[in-house]
Amino acid sequence: MFGKKKNTPQIDKEQLELIQNAQRRIKQKKRLFAHFAMFLIGALFLILANTVLGIGKDFKIAGIEWFVFAILVWLFFLLYHTFNVFVTHKFMGKSWEQQQLDKLVSLQKARIEKIKSELKKEAPVIAESEVYNETKSSDTTGSELTIIVAAAENNAIGKDNKLIWHLSNDLKRFKSLTNGHHIIMGRKTFESFPKPLPNRTHVVITRQVDYKAPKGVIIVNSLEAAIDASKNDSQPFIIGGGQIYEQAMMIANKIELTRVHETFEADAFFPEIDLNIWQEIDNEFHKKDANHDHEFSFITYIRK
Structure with missing residues (x-):
C-alpha cells in the first residue's frame, strides 16, 4: 500500500568542496616546491654562466653584476609565489588539516542523524504496510475485500x-x-x-x-x-x-x-x-x- 523510497548515496556538496579544496592546496604546494627547486638551479646556472663561462662578464648595472639583478628579480617572484600559497590562500598545516577533518566528520554525523530521523518517521508506516501485506499474502482463505x-x-x-x-x-x-x-x-x-x-x-x-x-x-x-x-x-x-x-x-x-x-x-x-x-x-x-x-x-x- 505504501511504496519504499530508495535512497541513492551521495557526497554532500560541502564535503565535496572541502575535498576539492584540499586537492587544490596540495597542487599549489607542489608547484611552489618545483618553483623553489628551479630557482636554486637557475640561480646556480646564472652564477656559473657569468663567472665560469664568462657570459655577460662585462655587463653591469650600477656597478653590480647583471646576474645578481636576475637572481633578485627571480627571488621576488618566488617570494610572491610563497606569499600567495601560505598567506593569500591560507596555509595548509597540520592544524588546518585537522580542522578540515573535524568539519568532514561533523558534516557526516549530521547527515547520518538526518537519515535516522527520516527513517524513524517512515518506519511506523512502512512496518504497518508490511504487516498488512504479509497477512494478505499468507491468507489461505482467499478473502475478497x-x-x-x-x-x-x-x-x-x-x-x-x-x-x-x-x-x-x-x-x-x-x-x-x-x-x-x-x-x-x-x-x-x-x-x-x-x-x-x-x-x-x-x-x-x-x-x-x-x-x-x-x-x-x-x-x-x-x-x-x-x-x-x-x-x-x-x-x-x-x-x-x-x-x-x-x-x-x-x-x-x-x-x-x-x-x-x-x-x-x-x-x-x-x-x-x-x-x-x-x-x-x-x-x-x-x-x-x-x-x-x-x-x-x-x-x-x-x-x-
Whole structure:
C-alpha cells in the first residue's frame, strides 16, 4: 500500500568542496616546491654562466653584476609565489588539516542523524504496510475485500451522519450481500445505527482509547487491523464512512455500488472510481416507483 523510497548515496556538496579544496592546496604546494627547486638551479646556472663561462662578464648595472639583478628579480617572484600559497590562500598545516577533518566528520554525523530521523518517521508506516501485506499474502482463505456503498451522481453518501434517501431495494441488497459477514466501518458510521445489525460481525475503526461498544463488536485503530480481524471471513465488507472508503479503495478487490441518479447536498462523499483501475462487470437499472423516489442502478466493479 505504501511504496519504499530508495535512497541513492551521495557526497554532500560541502564535503565535496572541502575535498576539492584540499586537492587544490596540495597542487599549489607542489608547484611552489618545483618553483623553489628551479630557482636554486637557475640561480646556480646564472652564477656559473657569468663567472665560469664568462657570459655577460662585462655587463653591469650600477656597478653590480647583471646576474645578481636576475637572481633578485627571480627571488621576488618566488617570494610572491610563497606569499600567495601560505598567506593569500591560507596555509595548509597540520592544524588546518585537522580542522578540515573535524568539519568532514561533523558534516557526516549530521547527515547520518538526518537519515535516522527520516527513517524513524517512515518506519511506523512502512512496518504497518508490511504487516498488512504479509497477512494478505499468507491468507489461505482467499478473502475478497468488498466495498459496498450507495452514492449519488455527485458521489454524495450522507449528511449529518445520516442517509440522504430511503431505497428499500438498496437496503434489501445490502442485507442480502453482507449477511453472515464481517462489516468494517468507522466509528461515526457505527454510531448512526440504532443498534448493531443482526447476523453480522461489526468491526469498528476508531482512534478513541477505551471506546465502549456492545458485546461482540470488535474495536480496532486502523483499517489494516480491521482487515486482520476479518481474515477468517471469505468476503468482509467495507461499509463507510468517507475516509474509510478512501483508504479501502487502494486495497479492495470489489465494489458493490448503488448509484442514485440525482445529485444531493452532503458532507460525506465517496471517492471517484478510476475506470483505469476498476472494471464494470454488472449494471442493473431501476426506475422510480411507489417505494423509490429516485432512479438508481446496482453496479458491480472488480479491480483490473
